[in-house]
Amino acid sequence: MDSSKVSSGRASSAARTAVVWEALTAELARLAEEFVEPLNIVDAGGGTGGAAVPLARLGHRVTVVDSSPDSLAALERRAAEAGVRVNAVQGDAEGLRELLPEASAHLVLVHNVVEHVDDPLTALRDVVSITQPRGAVSVLATNAVAAVLHRALAGHLADALALLQSNEGRWGPSDPMPRRYTAEQLTALVREAGLEVHELRGVRILGDLLPGRVFEDPQTPDTLLAVEKAASAHAELSRIATQLHVMARRPA
Numbered sequence: 001m002d003s004s005k006v007s008s009g010r011a012s013s014a015a016r017t018a019v020v021w022e023a024l025t026a027e028l029a030r031l032a033e034e035f036v037e038p039l040n041i042v043d044a045g046g047g048t049g050g051a052a053v054p055l056a057r058l059g060h061r062v063t064v065v066d067s068s069p070d071s072l073a074a075l076e077r078r079a080a081e082a083g084v085r086v087n088a089v090q091g092d093a094e095g096l097r098e099l100l101p102e103a104s105a106h107l108v109l110v111h112n113v114v115e116h117v118d119d120p121l122t123a124l125r126d127v128v129s130i131t132q133p134r135g136a137v138s139v140l141a142t143n144a145v146a147a148v149l150h151r152a153l154a155g156h157l158a159d160a161l162a163l164l165q166s167n168e169g170r171w172g173p174s175d176p177m178p179r180r181y182t183a184e185q186l187t188a189l190v191r192e193a194g195l196e197v198h199e200l201r202g203v204r205i206l207g208d209l210l211p212g213r214v215f216e217d218p219q220t221p222d223t224l225l226a227v228e229k230a231a232s233a234h235a236e237l238s239r240i241a242t243q244l245h246v247m248a249r250r251p252a
Contacts, residue, residue, distance in 0.1 A: 018229060019201060019228055019229055019232045019245070020138075020203060020245055021054075023138070023199060023201060023245060023247050024107075024138060027107065027138070027198075027247055028058070031106050031107060031136060035106050037060070038059050038061050040061050040105050041060050041062045041063070041105065041106065041108070042062075042063045042065065042096070042100065042109070043055075043065070043109040043111075044065050044093040044096060044108060044109065044110050044113055044123075044127060045065070045067075045093050045110070045111065045112065045113040046064035046065065046066055046075070046109065046111075047064070047068070047071045048074040048075050049075035049079060049086055051109055051111065052064045052075065052079075053079055053084060056082070056086050057082060057084055061087075062086045062087065063086070063088075063089060063100070064088055064089065065089045065092075065093065065099060066088075066089075067092050069090060072088040075088055076088055093113045093127075094117050094118065094119060094122055096126040096129070096130050097130065102130060103129070103130065103132045103133065103135075104130055104132070105130050105131050105132060106132055106135045107131075107135060107136045107137070107138065108127050108130065108135070108138070109138045109140075110123075110124065110127055110139045110140070112141070112142075113141075114141050114179070114189065115177060115178060120179070120189060121189060121192060121193060124139075124190065124193035124195070125193050125194065128193055128195060132250065133250055133251065133252045134249065134251075136248065136249050137190075137195055137248045137249070138245070138248075139186070139190060139246040140243055140244070140245050141186055141243065141244055141246075142177060142180045142181070142243055142244075143182070143240075143242060143243055143244045144163060144166075144181055145182055145240055146240055146241055147169060147171070147177075147180055148160045148164055149240055150208065150209075150242075151163060151171060159171035168180070169181060169185075181244065183200060183238065183239060183244055186244050186246055190246050190248050194250070195249065195250055196248060196249050196250075196251055197246055197247075198247045198248055199246070199247040200235070200238060200244065200245070200246050201233065201241075201244075201247075202232050202234075202238025202239070202243075202244060203232065203241050203242065203244070203245050204241055204242035204243055205228060205231045205232065205237050205238065205240060205241040205242075206224070206228065206231060207224055207228060208242045232245075
């Protein structure tokens with residue numbers, strides 16, 4: 001594999017993590033003032049614990065709900081290696097209401113979930129049911145507008161046109177992504193589920209558009225991280241981000 005592509009992927013991943021983590025850190029600080037720590041955090045569809053283990057390291061009580069037993073086994077190994085405890089629950093994001101107590105979580109992560117579930121609104125309403133009043137919900141989803149841009153730049157103009165004409169943000173039966181969202185669609189979904197949208201940021205705005213040769217410069221990853229953090233606060237640039245991150249809150 002081209003080393004520049006590997007570097008590009010790592011740099012984009014680091015930028016994504018940093019932008020989302022910055023928003024989560026600010027929300028955790030608010031929650032710590034509102035509630036008594038440690039906080040109860042649920043990661044719906046949290047897989048192998050990429051977010052859950054760092055949150056557990058901060059001293060919070062973290063539960064991961066995932067349908068894959070293999071992912072949960074990897075999560076438990078990762079948590080053990082990190083010297084923390086994470087509660088692993090096998091189940092679907094659409095069934096949180098049946099798996100966890102009502103209004104028990106201070107923060108729920110719903111990252112890369114609403115694109116894949118059969119009924120996103122039902123899934124988010126279940127998330128709301130397990131979230132405490134004044135608690136927070138972090139939603140990360142794939143951006144349909146970015147997909148148009150990426151397909152067009154790759155020379156797949158018919159796919160770009162199909163994406164523009166699709167209400168679900170897909171280019172056709174061969175599209176591996178079941179669903180994508182525009183910023184308006186995602187915020188509307190979050191509000192319809194019963195949450196208040198506090199903040200919308202773009203994630204991976206420029207990193208996925210840069211040519212591979214840019215990453216031959218060893219300073220690129222650090223510079224990209226700074227650019228992505230700054231760009232994420234601009235609403236105009238967020239419209240073309242690969243992913244959209246919504247920080248929402250359950251009304252009191």
